[in-house]
Amino acid sequence: MTGKLKDKYCIVGVGETEFSKNSGRSTRALATEAVRNAMNDAGLNPDQIDGMLSYHGGDSTTSTSVMYDLGMRLNFYMDCSGGGSSTEALIGIAVGAIEAGMCETVAIFRAMNGYSQVRIGGTGAKASTLVSGPDIMKRSYGLISAVQSFAFTFTRHMMEYGVTGEDLAHIKVAHSNHASNNPKAIMKNRVTIDDVLNSRWIVKPVAHLLDCCVETDNSTCIIVTSAERAKDMKQQPAYIMAVQGRGTKPGGEYHYQKGPISTVAGHYIGPRLFDLAGVTHDDIDVTGCYDAFTYTTLLQFEDYGFCKKGEGKDYVRSGAINLGGRRPNNTSGGHLCEGYTHGMNMVIENVRQLRGQVDDYCPEWQEGKHSHDYSEGKCRQVPDVNITMNMGWAMPAVGSALIMRR
Protein backbone atom coordinates (compact mmCIF):
# COMPACT_ATOMS: atom_id res chain seq x y z
CA MET A 1 0.00 0.00 0.00
CA THR A 2 1.29 3.46 -0.88
CA GLY A 3 2.85 5.11 2.17
CA LYS A 4 0.83 7.67 4.10
CA LEU A 5 3.84 10.03 4.25
CA LYS A 6 4.68 9.74 0.55
CA ASP A 7 5.78 13.15 -0.83
CA LYS A 8 5.07 14.89 2.50
CA TYR A 9 8.74 15.39 3.36
CA CYS A 10 11.67 16.47 1.27
CA ILE A 11 15.34 17.31 1.07
CA VAL A 12 15.78 21.07 0.72
CA GLY A 13 19.51 21.53 1.16
CA VAL A 14 22.71 19.59 0.52
CA GLY A 15 26.36 20.42 1.03
CA GLU A 16 29.80 19.02 1.60
CA THR A 17 33.42 19.91 2.16
CA GLU A 18 36.30 19.19 -0.15
CA PHE A 19 37.08 15.47 -0.55
CA SER A 20 40.76 14.98 0.31
CA LYS A 21 43.30 12.60 1.80
CA ASN A 22 44.58 15.11 4.33
CA SER A 23 42.06 17.66 5.51
CA GLY A 24 44.48 19.03 8.09
CA ARG A 25 41.58 19.90 10.40
CA SER A 26 39.21 18.36 12.89
CA THR A 27 35.99 16.50 12.08
CA ARG A 28 34.26 19.32 14.00
CA ALA A 29 35.65 21.86 11.56
CA LEU A 30 34.64 19.67 8.60
CA ALA A 31 31.09 19.11 9.91
CA THR A 32 30.57 22.79 10.63
CA GLU A 33 31.54 23.69 7.07
CA ALA A 34 29.33 20.99 5.51
CA VAL A 35 26.27 21.91 7.59
CA ARG A 36 26.85 25.58 6.80
CA ASN A 37 27.11 24.81 3.07
CA ALA A 38 23.86 22.82 3.14
CA MET A 39 22.16 25.59 5.13
CA ASN A 40 23.24 28.15 2.56
CA ASP A 41 22.17 25.84 -0.25
CA ALA A 42 18.71 25.69 1.34
CA GLY A 43 18.69 29.41 2.01
CA LEU A 44 18.12 28.85 5.72
CA ASN A 45 19.37 30.75 8.76
CA PRO A 46 20.70 28.94 11.85
CA ASP A 47 17.47 29.63 13.74
CA GLN A 48 15.50 27.80 11.03
CA ILE A 49 17.24 24.47 11.77
CA ASP A 50 16.08 22.92 15.04
CA GLY A 51 16.96 19.27 14.56
CA MET A 52 20.25 17.49 13.96
CA LEU A 53 21.23 13.88 13.28
CA SER A 54 24.66 12.44 12.71
CA TYR A 55 26.27 9.03 12.57
CA HIS A 56 29.75 7.91 13.40
CA GLY A 57 32.00 5.01 14.24
CA GLY A 58 33.81 6.71 17.09
CA ASP A 59 35.47 8.90 14.49
CA SER A 60 33.42 12.10 14.37
CA THR A 61 32.24 15.17 16.25
CA THR A 62 28.91 15.81 18.00
CA SER A 63 25.75 17.67 17.10
CA THR A 64 26.06 19.69 20.32
CA SER A 65 29.39 21.04 19.06
CA VAL A 66 28.25 21.86 15.53
CA MET A 67 25.13 23.65 16.80
CA TYR A 68 27.35 25.89 18.94
CA ASP A 69 29.69 26.55 16.03
CA LEU A 70 26.78 27.75 13.90
CA GLY A 71 24.80 29.50 16.63
CA MET A 72 21.82 27.13 16.68
CA ARG A 73 19.51 25.87 19.41
CA LEU A 74 18.02 22.45 18.81
CA ASN A 75 14.69 20.88 19.71
CA PHE A 76 15.96 17.42 18.75
CA TYR A 77 19.26 15.73 18.06
CA MET A 78 20.83 12.27 18.05
CA ASP A 79 24.40 11.23 17.29
CA CYS A 80 23.97 7.63 16.21
CA SER A 81 26.49 4.83 15.91
CA GLY A 82 26.57 3.67 12.33
CA GLY A 83 28.31 3.40 9.01
CA GLY A 84 27.11 2.57 5.54
CA SER A 85 23.33 2.62 5.02
CA SER A 86 22.85 5.13 7.86
CA THR A 87 22.18 7.96 5.40
CA GLU A 88 18.79 6.72 4.20
CA ALA A 89 17.91 5.43 7.68
CA LEU A 90 18.53 8.84 9.25
CA ILE A 91 16.48 10.54 6.54
CA GLY A 92 13.62 8.29 7.63
CA ILE A 93 14.29 9.06 11.30
CA ALA A 94 14.29 12.81 10.52
CA VAL A 95 10.86 12.42 8.91
CA GLY A 96 9.69 10.55 11.99
CA ALA A 97 11.06 13.16 14.39
CA ILE A 98 9.29 15.96 12.52
CA GLU A 99 6.10 13.93 12.23
CA ALA A 100 6.22 13.33 16.00
CA GLY A 101 6.41 17.04 16.58
CA MET A 102 9.90 16.94 18.07
CA CYS A 103 11.28 19.50 15.59
CA GLU A 104 10.64 21.11 12.19
CA THR A 105 13.81 20.96 10.10
CA VAL A 106 16.68 18.49 10.51
CA ALA A 107 20.29 18.74 9.36
CA ILE A 108 21.88 15.27 8.95
CA PHE A 109 25.66 15.19 8.83
CA ARG A 110 28.55 12.73 8.60
CA ALA A 111 32.12 13.88 9.20
CA MET A 112 35.27 11.81 9.09
CA ASN A 113 38.97 12.05 8.51
CA GLY A 114 38.57 8.70 6.85
CA TYR A 115 42.04 8.65 5.34
CA SER A 116 44.27 10.75 7.59
CA GLN A 117 42.91 9.70 10.99
CA VAL A 118 40.60 6.68 11.39
CA ARG A 119 40.77 4.20 8.53
CA ILE A 120 37.96 1.77 7.79
CA GLY A 121 38.56 -1.57 9.49
CA GLY A 122 40.01 -0.09 12.63
CA THR A 123 43.54 0.58 11.47
CA GLY A 124 45.17 3.97 11.91
CA ALA A 125 44.24 5.62 15.19
CA LYS A 126 42.34 2.58 16.48
CA ALA A 127 44.93 -0.11 15.76
CA SER A 128 46.36 -0.64 19.24
CA THR A 129 43.19 -1.58 21.13
CA LEU A 130 42.84 -5.03 22.71
CA VAL A 131 40.80 -7.58 20.76
CA SER A 132 37.79 -8.89 22.68
CA GLY A 133 34.26 -10.25 22.20
CA PRO A 134 33.17 -11.09 18.64
CA ASP A 135 36.33 -9.48 17.23
CA ILE A 136 38.35 -12.37 18.69
CA MET A 137 36.71 -14.70 16.18
CA LYS A 138 37.75 -12.41 13.30
CA ARG A 139 41.04 -10.73 14.10
CA SER A 140 42.66 -13.91 15.43
CA TYR A 141 42.24 -15.20 11.88
CA GLY A 142 43.49 -12.06 10.16
CA LEU A 143 39.96 -10.93 9.29
CA ILE A 144 39.46 -7.25 9.97
CA SER A 145 38.59 -5.09 6.98
CA ALA A 146 35.24 -4.47 5.36
CA VAL A 147 36.00 -6.36 2.17
CA GLN A 148 37.30 -9.31 4.17
CA SER A 149 34.10 -9.39 6.20
CA PHE A 150 32.00 -9.37 3.00
CA ALA A 151 34.20 -11.73 0.97
CA PHE A 152 32.51 -15.02 1.92
CA THR A 153 29.30 -13.66 0.43
CA PHE A 154 31.06 -12.39 -2.70
CA THR A 155 33.05 -15.60 -3.36
CA ARG A 156 30.03 -17.80 -2.89
CA HIS A 157 28.04 -15.56 -5.25
CA MET A 158 30.82 -15.88 -7.86
CA MET A 159 30.53 -19.65 -7.67
CA GLU A 160 26.74 -19.74 -7.82
CA TYR A 161 26.33 -17.28 -10.69
CA GLY A 162 29.62 -17.32 -12.61
CA VAL A 163 30.62 -13.72 -11.95
CA THR A 164 34.13 -12.73 -13.11
CA GLY A 165 36.54 -9.97 -12.19
CA GLU A 166 35.91 -8.49 -15.62
CA ASP A 167 32.18 -8.22 -14.86
CA LEU A 168 32.98 -6.28 -11.69
CA ALA A 169 35.47 -4.03 -13.48
CA HIS A 170 32.64 -2.64 -15.63
CA ILE A 171 31.24 -0.98 -12.51
CA LYS A 172 34.52 0.78 -11.71
CA VAL A 173 34.93 1.85 -15.33
CA ALA A 174 31.43 3.39 -15.40
CA HIS A 175 31.90 5.21 -12.12
CA SER A 176 35.33 6.50 -13.14
CA ASN A 177 33.87 7.89 -16.36
CA HIS A 178 31.27 9.70 -14.28
CA ALA A 179 33.90 11.03 -11.87
CA SER A 180 35.87 12.51 -14.75
CA ASN A 181 33.02 15.01 -15.05
CA ASN A 182 32.94 15.82 -11.34
CA PRO A 183 35.28 18.60 -10.18
CA LYS A 184 34.91 17.38 -6.57
CA ALA A 185 35.97 13.78 -7.24
CA ILE A 186 39.15 12.60 -5.56
CA MET A 187 39.92 10.19 -8.44
CA LYS A 188 39.00 11.88 -11.71
CA ASN A 189 40.99 9.64 -14.05
CA ARG A 190 39.06 7.35 -16.35
CA VAL A 191 40.17 3.75 -16.00
CA THR A 192 39.86 0.72 -18.27
CA ILE A 193 38.86 -2.88 -17.60
CA ASP A 194 42.54 -3.84 -17.82
CA ASP A 195 43.51 -1.15 -15.31
CA VAL A 196 41.16 -2.77 -12.80
CA LEU A 197 42.23 -6.34 -13.56
CA ASN A 198 45.92 -5.40 -13.47
CA SER A 199 45.71 -3.52 -10.18
CA ARG A 200 47.08 -5.50 -7.25
CA TRP A 201 44.95 -7.98 -5.38
CA ILE A 202 43.47 -6.99 -2.03
CA VAL A 203 41.32 -10.09 -1.43
CA LYS A 204 41.19 -12.91 -3.99
CA PRO A 205 39.00 -13.60 -5.87
CA VAL A 206 36.68 -10.69 -5.09
CA ALA A 207 38.58 -7.41 -5.02
CA HIS A 208 41.52 -5.85 -6.78
CA LEU A 209 42.70 -2.48 -5.50
CA LEU A 210 40.52 -0.64 -8.04
CA ASP A 211 37.44 -2.61 -6.93
CA CYS A 212 37.74 -0.81 -3.58
CA CYS A 213 36.49 2.67 -2.70
CA VAL A 214 38.77 5.58 -1.86
CA GLU A 215 39.00 6.35 1.85
CA THR A 216 38.52 10.08 2.19
CA ASP A 217 38.54 13.00 4.62
CA ASN A 218 35.23 14.83 4.23
CA SER A 219 31.97 15.96 5.72
CA THR A 220 28.55 15.94 4.08
CA CYS A 221 25.12 17.29 5.05
CA ILE A 222 21.49 16.78 3.99
CA ILE A 223 18.61 18.95 5.29
CA VAL A 224 15.12 17.43 5.65
CA THR A 225 11.87 19.28 6.29
CA SER A 226 8.17 19.02 5.50
CA ALA A 227 6.85 19.66 1.99
CA GLU A 228 4.66 22.34 3.53
CA ARG A 229 7.65 24.30 4.86
CA ALA A 230 9.65 23.66 1.70
CA LYS A 231 7.17 25.71 -0.34
CA ASP A 232 8.80 28.93 0.80
CA MET A 233 12.38 27.74 0.44
CA LYS A 234 15.05 28.50 -2.11
CA GLN A 235 15.54 25.16 -3.85
CA GLN A 236 13.27 22.86 -5.78
CA PRO A 237 12.56 20.15 -3.18
CA ALA A 238 13.52 16.53 -3.65
CA TYR A 239 10.40 14.77 -2.36
CA ILE A 240 10.78 11.61 -0.30
CA MET A 241 8.44 9.04 -1.84
CA ALA A 242 9.55 6.16 0.39
CA VAL A 243 12.41 5.17 2.65
CA GLN A 244 13.55 1.98 4.34
CA GLY A 245 16.22 2.12 7.02
CA ARG A 246 18.67 -0.55 8.07
CA GLY A 247 16.57 -3.57 7.26
CA THR A 248 18.25 -6.91 7.86
CA LYS A 249 18.52 -10.44 6.58
CA PRO A 250 17.67 -13.33 8.87
CA GLY A 251 20.58 -13.86 11.23
CA GLY A 252 21.79 -10.25 11.26
CA GLU A 253 25.48 -10.09 12.17
CA TYR A 254 25.63 -13.89 11.86
CA HIS A 255 23.69 -14.15 8.59
CA TYR A 256 26.29 -16.59 7.26
CA GLN A 257 24.90 -19.15 9.73
CA LYS A 258 21.53 -18.94 7.99
CA GLY A 259 22.09 -18.43 4.31
CA PRO A 260 21.68 -18.08 1.47
CA ILE A 261 24.82 -16.00 2.02
CA SER A 262 24.80 -14.70 -1.58
CA THR A 263 21.54 -12.81 -0.96
CA VAL A 264 21.63 -9.38 0.69
CA ALA A 265 19.24 -7.20 2.71
CA GLY A 266 17.71 -5.52 -0.35
CA HIS A 267 15.91 -8.76 -1.13
CA TYR A 268 13.86 -8.28 2.03
CA ILE A 269 13.30 -4.49 2.13
CA GLY A 270 13.09 -3.72 -1.60
CA PRO A 271 9.46 -4.83 -2.05
CA ARG A 272 8.43 -2.72 0.96
CA LEU A 273 10.13 0.33 -0.54
CA PHE A 274 8.51 0.06 -3.99
CA ASP A 275 5.15 -0.61 -2.37
CA LEU A 276 5.36 2.52 -0.19
CA ALA A 277 6.52 4.68 -3.11
CA GLY A 278 3.89 3.30 -5.47
CA VAL A 279 6.37 3.04 -8.35
CA THR A 280 8.14 0.25 -10.20
CA HIS A 281 11.72 -0.23 -11.35
CA ASP A 282 10.77 1.14 -14.76
CA ASP A 283 9.99 4.49 -13.14
CA ILE A 284 13.50 4.92 -11.72
CA ASP A 285 15.68 7.20 -13.87
CA VAL A 286 18.90 7.28 -11.84
CA THR A 287 20.28 5.01 -9.12
CA GLY A 288 22.78 5.57 -6.34
CA CYS A 289 23.94 2.09 -5.42
CA TYR A 290 26.50 1.84 -2.61
CA ASP A 291 29.91 1.05 -4.03
CA ALA A 292 32.21 0.43 -1.10
CA PHE A 293 33.38 -2.30 -3.46
CA THR A 294 32.28 -3.07 -6.99
CA TYR A 295 30.61 -6.22 -5.66
CA THR A 296 28.26 -4.36 -3.27
CA THR A 297 26.81 -2.55 -6.27
CA LEU A 298 26.29 -5.71 -8.31
CA LEU A 299 24.59 -7.61 -5.47
CA GLN A 300 22.20 -4.78 -4.67
CA PHE A 301 21.09 -4.37 -8.30
CA GLU A 302 20.07 -8.03 -8.19
CA ASP A 303 18.41 -8.11 -4.81
CA TYR A 304 16.49 -4.84 -5.26
CA GLY A 305 15.21 -6.32 -8.52
CA PHE A 306 16.78 -4.16 -11.23
CA CYS A 307 17.65 -7.48 -12.83
CA LYS A 308 17.08 -11.14 -12.01
CA LYS A 309 19.19 -12.90 -9.37
CA GLY A 310 22.43 -13.89 -11.03
CA GLU A 311 22.05 -11.37 -13.87
CA GLY A 312 23.74 -8.44 -12.12
CA LYS A 313 26.82 -9.15 -14.23
CA ASP A 314 24.80 -8.71 -17.40
CA TYR A 315 23.10 -5.56 -16.09
CA VAL A 316 26.40 -3.82 -15.32
CA ARG A 317 27.87 -4.88 -18.67
CA SER A 318 24.82 -3.73 -20.64
CA GLY A 319 25.65 -0.03 -20.47
CA ALA A 320 22.49 0.67 -18.46
CA ILE A 321 24.48 2.08 -15.53
CA ASN A 322 26.57 4.47 -17.65
CA LEU A 323 25.78 8.14 -18.26
CA GLY A 324 23.74 8.03 -21.45
CA GLY A 325 22.42 4.58 -20.50
CA ARG A 326 18.97 3.47 -19.42
CA ARG A 327 19.51 4.11 -15.70
CA PRO A 328 22.86 5.71 -14.83
CA ASN A 329 24.32 4.75 -11.45
CA ASN A 330 26.47 6.84 -9.13
CA THR A 331 26.78 9.74 -11.54
CA SER A 332 29.19 11.53 -9.16
CA GLY A 333 31.63 8.63 -9.32
CA GLY A 334 30.39 7.30 -5.99
CA HIS A 335 32.58 5.84 -3.30
CA LEU A 336 34.87 4.25 -5.87
CA CYS A 337 35.92 7.60 -7.33
CA GLU A 338 34.31 10.71 -5.83
CA GLY A 339 35.13 9.73 -2.26
CA TYR A 340 34.02 7.50 0.56
CA THR A 341 31.33 9.15 2.70
CA HIS A 342 29.31 6.21 4.06
CA GLY A 343 26.57 6.83 1.52
CA MET A 344 25.84 10.54 1.93
CA ASN A 345 27.34 11.68 -1.38
CA MET A 346 25.11 9.34 -3.39
CA VAL A 347 21.94 10.87 -1.94
CA ILE A 348 23.36 14.39 -2.40
CA GLU A 349 24.13 13.60 -6.04
CA ASN A 350 20.60 12.36 -6.67
CA VAL A 351 19.12 15.50 -5.10
CA ARG A 352 21.20 17.56 -7.54
CA GLN A 353 20.16 15.31 -10.44
CA LEU A 354 16.50 15.87 -9.56
CA ARG A 355 17.08 19.64 -9.47
CA GLY A 356 18.84 19.51 -12.83
CA GLN A 357 21.77 21.26 -11.16
CA VAL A 358 24.61 18.79 -11.06
CA ASP A 359 27.92 20.61 -10.49
CA ASP A 360 29.81 19.37 -13.54
CA TYR A 361 32.07 21.22 -15.98
CA CYS A 362 29.19 22.84 -17.89
CA PRO A 363 29.77 26.59 -17.44
CA GLU A 364 26.16 27.34 -16.55
CA TRP A 365 25.31 24.28 -14.44
CA GLN A 366 23.98 26.52 -11.66
CA GLU A 367 21.31 27.74 -14.05
CA GLY A 368 20.50 24.14 -14.93
CA LYS A 369 22.04 24.44 -18.39
CA HIS A 370 23.81 21.26 -19.41
CA SER A 371 25.33 19.97 -22.64
CA HIS A 372 24.64 16.27 -21.91
CA ASP A 373 27.99 15.60 -23.56
CA TYR A 374 29.35 12.82 -21.37
CA SER A 375 32.88 12.78 -22.73
CA GLU A 376 35.74 13.41 -20.31
CA GLY A 377 35.74 16.75 -18.53
CA LYS A 378 32.22 17.67 -19.63
CA CYS A 379 28.68 17.01 -18.39
CA ARG A 380 27.19 14.49 -15.97
CA GLN A 381 23.60 15.75 -15.74
CA VAL A 382 21.03 13.16 -16.81
CA PRO A 383 18.19 14.78 -18.83
CA ASP A 384 14.70 15.01 -17.28
CA VAL A 385 15.30 13.12 -14.06
CA ASN A 386 11.96 12.52 -12.38
CA ILE A 387 12.62 9.72 -9.91
CA THR A 388 15.81 8.44 -8.28
CA MET A 389 16.62 5.55 -5.97
CA ASN A 390 19.39 5.08 -3.44
CA MET A 391 20.53 1.71 -2.12
CA GLY A 392 22.67 1.96 1.01
CA TRP A 393 24.81 -0.90 2.25
CA ALA A 394 26.24 -1.66 5.69
CA MET A 395 27.05 -5.33 5.10
CA PRO A 396 25.39 -8.22 3.28
CA ALA A 397 22.84 -8.49 6.09
CA VAL A 398 22.01 -4.77 6.47
CA GLY A 399 20.81 -2.15 4.01
CA SER A 400 18.69 0.96 3.53
CA ALA A 401 16.93 2.46 0.53
CA LEU A 402 15.29 5.69 -0.58
CA ILE A 403 13.14 6.76 -3.52
CA MET A 404 12.89 10.48 -4.30
CA ARG A 405 11.09 12.50 -6.98
CA ARG A 406 11.29 16.06 -8.17
Add this chain to the structure above:
Amino acid sequence: MPVYEYKGQGINITDNDSEYKGYFDAASEHKLVVKKCQDCGMLRGEPGPGCPWCTSLKWEWQEVSGKGTIYSYQIVAHSIIPGFRDWVPYAIVLVELDEQSGDPTPDDGLRITANLLNDNMEPEAEENVAIGKRVEVAFLDTDDGLSLPQFKLSNEAPKGEVWRYPV
Protein backbone atom coordinates in the same frame (compact mmCIF):
# COMPACT_ATOMS: atom_id res chain seq x y z
CA MET B 1 42.27 -15.55 31.43
CA PRO B 2 45.34 -13.49 30.51
CA VAL B 3 45.66 -11.26 27.47
CA TYR B 4 47.34 -13.40 24.82
CA GLU B 5 49.81 -11.87 22.40
CA TYR B 6 49.14 -13.27 18.92
CA LYS B 7 50.59 -11.79 15.75
CA GLY B 8 51.04 -8.42 17.38
CA GLN B 9 47.50 -8.26 18.74
CA GLY B 10 46.37 -8.49 22.36
CA ILE B 11 43.66 -11.16 22.42
CA ASN B 12 41.59 -10.43 25.54
CA ILE B 13 39.31 -13.35 26.45
CA THR B 14 37.69 -12.10 29.64
CA ASP B 15 36.24 -14.31 32.38
CA ASN B 16 32.79 -12.84 31.79
CA ASP B 17 32.91 -13.55 28.04
CA SER B 18 29.95 -15.93 28.09
CA GLU B 19 30.01 -16.27 24.30
CA TYR B 20 33.60 -17.16 23.43
CA LYS B 21 35.58 -18.11 26.57
CA GLY B 22 34.24 -21.67 26.60
CA TYR B 23 35.18 -22.06 22.93
CA PHE B 24 38.81 -21.26 23.69
CA ASP B 25 38.81 -23.21 26.96
CA ALA B 26 37.80 -26.28 24.93
CA ALA B 27 40.36 -25.43 22.24
CA SER B 28 43.09 -25.50 24.86
CA GLU B 29 42.15 -29.20 25.29
CA HIS B 30 42.09 -29.56 21.49
CA LYS B 31 38.35 -29.95 21.35
CA LEU B 32 36.07 -28.07 18.97
CA VAL B 33 32.76 -27.14 20.59
CA VAL B 34 29.52 -25.42 19.66
CA LYS B 35 26.62 -24.42 21.86
CA LYS B 36 23.71 -26.83 22.25
CA CYS B 37 20.27 -25.76 23.44
CA GLN B 38 19.27 -27.67 26.57
CA ASP B 39 15.60 -27.31 25.71
CA CYS B 40 15.20 -28.04 21.98
CA GLY B 41 18.56 -29.73 21.47
CA MET B 42 19.53 -27.69 18.41
CA LEU B 43 23.17 -26.69 17.91
CA ARG B 44 24.23 -23.20 16.87
CA GLY B 45 27.37 -22.13 15.04
CA GLU B 46 27.57 -18.69 16.61
CA PRO B 47 27.79 -19.18 20.39
CA GLY B 48 25.26 -16.55 21.41
CA PRO B 49 23.32 -16.52 24.68
CA GLY B 50 19.90 -17.40 23.22
CA CYS B 51 18.69 -20.26 21.04
CA PRO B 52 17.82 -18.92 17.57
CA TRP B 53 15.35 -21.81 17.19
CA CYS B 54 13.39 -21.65 20.48
CA THR B 55 14.75 -18.61 22.45
CA SER B 56 15.81 -20.78 25.37
CA LEU B 57 18.62 -19.31 27.46
CA LYS B 58 19.78 -22.74 28.67
CA TRP B 59 22.81 -24.04 26.84
CA GLU B 60 25.81 -26.30 27.19
CA TRP B 61 28.95 -26.76 25.18
CA GLN B 62 28.86 -29.75 22.86
CA GLU B 63 31.96 -31.25 21.29
CA VAL B 64 31.70 -31.78 17.52
CA SER B 65 33.72 -33.93 15.14
CA GLY B 66 35.68 -31.04 13.65
CA LYS B 67 34.97 -32.40 10.18
CA GLY B 68 33.38 -30.22 7.56
CA THR B 69 33.36 -28.78 4.07
CA ILE B 70 34.59 -25.41 2.78
CA TYR B 71 31.44 -23.36 2.18
CA SER B 72 33.22 -20.18 1.06
CA TYR B 73 36.74 -18.77 1.13
CA GLN B 74 38.93 -15.77 0.59
CA ILE B 75 42.65 -15.34 0.02
CA VAL B 76 43.98 -12.25 1.77
CA ALA B 77 46.60 -10.74 -0.52
CA HIS B 78 46.93 -7.44 1.33
CA SER B 79 46.96 -7.78 5.10
CA ILE B 80 46.22 -4.66 7.08
CA ILE B 81 47.10 -6.36 10.37
CA PRO B 82 50.91 -6.00 10.46
CA GLY B 83 51.39 -9.32 12.30
CA PHE B 84 49.75 -11.24 9.45
CA ARG B 85 51.96 -9.82 6.70
CA ASP B 86 54.40 -12.73 6.81
CA TRP B 87 51.44 -15.06 6.18
CA VAL B 88 50.31 -13.34 2.96
CA PRO B 89 48.71 -14.75 0.88
CA TYR B 90 46.67 -16.62 3.48
CA ALA B 91 43.25 -18.25 3.26
CA ILE B 92 40.32 -17.56 5.53
CA VAL B 93 37.66 -20.21 5.12
CA LEU B 94 34.03 -20.51 6.13
CA VAL B 95 33.64 -24.16 7.04
CA GLU B 96 30.28 -25.86 7.29
CA LEU B 97 30.53 -28.54 9.96
CA ASP B 98 29.06 -31.98 9.29
CA GLU B 99 26.75 -31.71 12.30
CA GLN B 100 23.29 -30.30 11.55
CA SER B 101 24.19 -29.46 7.90
CA GLY B 102 21.08 -28.43 5.97
CA ASP B 103 18.93 -28.63 9.10
CA PRO B 104 16.26 -27.31 9.64
CA THR B 105 16.32 -25.72 6.15
CA PRO B 106 18.71 -26.43 3.26
CA ASP B 107 20.38 -23.03 3.83
CA ASP B 108 21.16 -23.65 7.50
CA GLY B 109 24.41 -25.02 8.83
CA LEU B 110 26.99 -24.59 11.58
CA ARG B 111 29.61 -22.39 9.94
CA ILE B 112 32.96 -21.60 11.53
CA THR B 113 35.55 -19.07 10.36
CA ALA B 114 39.23 -19.98 10.54
CA ASN B 115 42.39 -20.12 8.48
CA LEU B 116 43.18 -23.04 6.19
CA LEU B 117 46.63 -24.30 7.20
CA ASN B 118 48.99 -27.04 6.02
CA ASP B 119 50.70 -29.74 8.10
CA ASN B 120 53.34 -27.23 9.23
CA MET B 121 50.56 -24.98 10.53
CA GLU B 122 51.42 -22.42 7.88
CA PRO B 123 48.90 -21.06 5.33
CA GLU B 124 47.79 -23.68 2.80
CA ALA B 125 48.91 -22.95 -0.78
CA GLU B 126 46.21 -20.84 -2.37
CA GLU B 127 45.75 -23.13 -5.37
CA ASN B 128 44.59 -25.84 -2.93
CA VAL B 129 41.80 -23.73 -1.46
CA ALA B 130 38.37 -24.46 -2.94
CA ILE B 131 34.70 -24.57 -2.03
CA GLY B 132 33.55 -28.17 -1.56
CA LYS B 133 36.86 -29.56 -0.25
CA ARG B 134 36.76 -31.56 2.94
CA VAL B 135 38.57 -30.25 6.00
CA GLU B 136 39.20 -31.19 9.61
CA VAL B 137 39.97 -29.10 12.64
CA ALA B 138 43.57 -28.54 13.76
CA PHE B 139 44.70 -26.55 16.75
CA LEU B 140 47.33 -23.85 16.55
CA ASP B 141 49.02 -23.55 19.96
CA THR B 142 50.75 -20.20 20.37
CA ASP B 143 53.83 -19.65 22.55
CA ASP B 144 51.60 -17.62 24.83
CA GLY B 145 49.29 -20.53 25.65
CA LEU B 146 46.40 -19.63 23.34
CA SER B 147 44.94 -22.46 21.26
CA LEU B 148 43.19 -21.39 18.07
CA PRO B 149 40.86 -23.80 16.25
CA GLN B 150 42.02 -23.90 12.60
CA PHE B 151 41.35 -26.20 9.65
CA LYS B 152 43.44 -28.43 7.41
CA LEU B 153 42.51 -30.22 4.20
CA SER B 154 41.50 -33.83 4.88
CA ASN B 155 41.95 -36.91 2.74
CA GLU B 156 38.22 -37.42 2.30
CA ALA B 157 36.58 -37.09 -1.09
CA PRO B 158 34.97 -33.68 -1.69
CA LYS B 159 31.32 -33.05 -1.00
CA GLY B 160 29.52 -31.84 -4.09
CA GLU B 161 31.14 -29.56 -6.65
CA VAL B 162 34.71 -28.38 -6.03
CA TRP B 163 35.07 -24.79 -7.14
CA ARG B 164 37.76 -22.17 -6.97
CA TYR B 165 38.11 -19.01 -9.00
CA PRO B 166 41.08 -19.43 -11.34
CA VAL B 167 43.40 -16.70 -10.05
